Amino acid sequence: MGTPFAELLELAGGMRGGRKLKGCIPGGSSMPVLPGEVMMNTSMDYDSIAKAGSMLGSGAVIIMDETTCMVKALERLAYFYYEESCGQCTPCREGTGWLYRIINRIEHGKGRQEDLDLLDNLADNIQGRTICALGDAAAMPVRAMLKHFRDEFTYHIEYKKCMV
Ligand code: SF4
Known part of the structure; x- marks a missing residue:
């Protein structure tokens, strides 16, 4: 809780093939998606994610790279x-x-x-x-x-x- 998202992403192995982060759903599939650049400047805590426009929800982080439609x-x-x-x-x-x-x-x-x-x-x-x-x-x-x-x-x- 409170870990910068960019740090969490690195801890998880970073972006596959060095691709660009396009979007991220920070709290499971029912939560609002956020653009990659917003997520990269956000921390994983309730207030920061809410300020960015989404919610932590179930805590399941869904990462979408630039090849995602x-x-x-x-x-x-x-x-x-x-x-x-x-x-x-x-x-x-x-x-x-x-x-x-x-x-x-x-x-x-x-x-x-x-x-x-x-x-x-x-x-x-x-x-x-x-x-x-x-x-x-x-x-x-x-x-x-x-x-x-x-x-x-x-x-x-x-x-x-x-x-x-
Ligand atoms: S009770 Fe829930 S799952 Fe069932 S129709 Fe209403 S909102 Fe949908």
């Missing part, structure tokens, strides 16, 4: 929460499926520019409106990915392929 990464996360939804409340039951299907079509070159605002809107309508925390867990990664890596989603939609 953020659209593909978010598609996998969205599918997980879609599968895990128990279906008890409507925003989560319906919303997680919508999130996954929209991200899936962007990933497969069938996205539309208006999909990005639609994803933000959907996440807004899920977060804080469900019985358990799974709804928030599904919404937060979507909002953070669009906030920090929106250009990748736009590129996917415009060119129907990945920029990395």
